[in-house]
Amino acid sequence: MSDVAPRTFEVRHLQMGRALFAALAAIMITFSVDHSAPVGMSVFSGFAIATALILLLSAWLVFRAGERWQAVLLGTLTFVAGMVASFPALRTVDGFFTTVLVWALVTGAAELVIGVLGRRRGDAAAREAVFVGSLTVLLGVALLFVQRDYLLEYYIAQARQSFSLTGITIGVGVLGGYAAIVAVYLGIAAFSPRPDAAAAVETADTDAAGGRA
Secondary structure, three states: OOOOOOOOOOHHHHHHHHHHHHHHHHHHHHOOOOOOHHHHHHHHHHHHHHHHHHHHHHHHHOOOOOOHHHHHHHHHHHHHHHHHHOOHHHOOHHHHHHHHHHHHHHHHHHHHHHHHHHHHHOOOOHHHHHHHHHHHHHHHHHHHOOOOOOEEEEEEOOOOEEEEEEHHHHHHHHHHHHHHHHHHHHHHHHOOOOHHHHHHHHHHHHHHHHHHO
8 A cells, every 4th residue: 555645544543443442441341340350451451452453453554654653562562461461360459450550651651752742743643642641641640549458348228238449449440430531532533523634625715715716
């Protein structure tokens, strides 16, 4: 495929794919009564591997030569994290916090830098990269402050049942909240008019008006 030829897939298609898998992760966590480490790691593993495949495919289907390293870098980092999370022996409380925390800080920082550099070049999707990168770093920071051994026992009289709030429950819930925000933001971005498209329309209208004058 020539780099100067129009491409079938655009950045909005990449955003749609990422939004879809983030939404699935958020739904699975939200509607699951089990927020244990194995469940959290399973959801994160599926989310990370699927997102990584979307990013790696977009390197050739969406981006042009010279820009592909961004998607390759993010896809590789996310794929490695997803594969690590897939090992049953690592699906523990410490394994969840360590894997997701390291992925969030490293990948989030990388996407944030990519977004900042992209804004200097005037890339259309730079704003989304800055937001998602910042939010991913924030996820890592939030997990840093969650006590892994936290345990709160409480009783709800109306339900006549005792419940437990643990550190891993909070951690998995934070991951679900992160996935929900990413899904909504990228979904809106995917269906929003592209700045370059708007500029092209404005230029065409100006040329047409000049021709009628």
